[in-house]
Amino acid sequence: MFLANTHPDHGKPLVHEDAETLGVAAAVEVERFLSHRPNHAETPLHRLDALAAALGLGAVHVKDEGFRLGLGSFKALGGSYAVIRLVLEEASRRLERPVDIAELHTPAVRDVAARMTYACATDGNHGRSVAQGAELVGARAAIFVHSGVSDNRVAAIARFGAEMIRVEGNYDESVAEAARVAAERGWTTVSDTSWPGYERIPGLVMQGYTAIPREALRQLDRPPTHVFVQAGVGGVAAALAGHLAILLGETRPTFVVVDPARAACLYETARAGHPVKVPHGEPTVMAMLECYEPSLVAWRVLSRAADGFMTVDEAEAVAVMNRLAHPAGRDPAIVAGESGGVGLAGLIQAAENPEARVRLGLDAASRVLLINTEGATDPERYALLVPAAAANRQSSAVG
Numbered sequence: 001m002f003l004a005n006t007h008p009d010h011g012k013p014l015v016h017e018d019a020e021t022l023g024v025a026a027a028v029e030v031e032r033f034l035s036h037r038p039n040h041a042e043t044p045l046h047r048l049d050a051l052a053a054a055l056g057l058g059a060v061h062v063k064d065e066g067f068r069l070g071l072g073s074f075k076a077l078g079g080s081y082a083v084i085r086l087v088l089e090e091a092s093r094r095l096e097r098p099v100d101i102a103e104l105h106t107p108a109v110r111d112v113a114a115r116m117t118y119a120c121a122t123d124g125n126h127g128r129s130v131a132q133g134a135e136l137v138g139a140r141a142a143i144f145v146h147s148g149v150s151d152n153r154v155a156a157i158a159r160f161g162a163e164m165i166r167v168e169g170n171y172d173e174s175v176a177e178a179a180r181v182a183a184e185r186g187w188t189t190v191s192d193t194s195w196p197g198y199e200r201i202p203g204l205v206m207q208g209y210t211a212i213p214r215e216a217l218r219q220l221d222r223p224p225t226h227v228f229v230q231a232g233v234g235g236v237a238a239a240l241a242g243h244l245a246i247l248l249g250e251t252r253p254t255f256v257v258v259d260p261a262r263a264a265c266l267y268e269t270a271r272a273g274h275p276v277k278v279p280h281g282e283p284t285v286m287a288m289l290e291c292y293e294p295s296l297v298a299w300r301v302l303s304r305a306a307d308g309f310m311t312v313d314e315a316e317a318v319a320v321m322n323r324l325a326h327p328a329g330r331d332p333a334i335v336a337g338e339s340g341g342v343g344l345a346g347l348i349q350a351a352e353n354p355e356a357r358v359r360l361g362l363d364a365a366s367r368v369l370l371i372n373t374e375g376a377t378d379p380e381r382y383a384l385l386v387p388a389a390a391a392n393r394q395s396s397a398v399g
């Protein structure tokens, strides 16, 4: 299902604070921070020519975030970056002088970090990032997980030394509980979603994601004509759409946000024209996208910089995991977890629908950029959904 963005702000420049958060100077700083990370490397950008030909498109490029910072998903860029920034800010306050990332491992900064606790709720990947960041700086992490988060995913966070707290209910309830307990105990909440009065830290998380479009633009000969990105609360879609709009202005690509039909909070928000909470139904296989309320900052950006919103169903998400694992022609195989290939599922649906092709201007000259947002971050689940590929998985599984 495709919905064009008809919001009155569509096409307008980002508001000042979002332009600062997602602008070029901020993104350059994000990459400077990354250069100080021991396990940092640009993630690969794959070109899938056989897939493009099958869809009647000029080119399809997939940026593979399964390789990001040893965590298996793009989320590695956001939570850990926010934690590092927050520790440096706290150190600057306490030491009464500016403290740079180059000083992160000095005794004075470690001493400040050791007094801090960073908390968040997670479906899995964001918590892994916050926990990794806290471990890196020598702070504590308290990670809240709802009842749908698998034991494998909990173990993958706990290995960074985080305190794990189980919450009855769904993702949104775990977000509220994390914020409540953190306020009570003086912890800092590092959420990937924002709400009225809580925008700065989720903004930093989104800022961390700007490394993706910067790398992709360096890896491509020319900017893409179209970008399809999957959404949970909308943070990564907004980071890409916002950064590309700032950088490319009028020549920015057509940008489409793809939601699971069972948790279509951005789609329904776009339809209503303002943030809405969607009712909880059956859980979706796209576990990392199972969010029922959009991030306020993300929606503010997407209402301006996204051109369309789509939903994909359960079978489409699983089919795309298998299609990426068993590619046509000489296309490389890509390991995409349950939420990783959802942007491609949206593209396939649009490319195979004559009306959507026309509305989006998808044709043989289109160069589409997609983000495989995660590898097999839950290997058991991956093996169930992509049985034949599990045996010879070539990348991205993280324990």
Ligand SMILES: Cc1ncc(COP(=O)(O)O)c(C=O)c1O
Pocket (backbone or CB within 6 Å): 073, 074, 075, 123, 125, 126, 192, 230, 231, 232, 233, 234, 235, 236, 237, 288, 289, 291, 339, 340, 373, 374
């Ligand atoms: C693998 C993966 N893809 C996409 C998303 C969606 O990101 P956002 O919640 O910023 O929209 C998430 C969020 O956790 C994720 O883990």
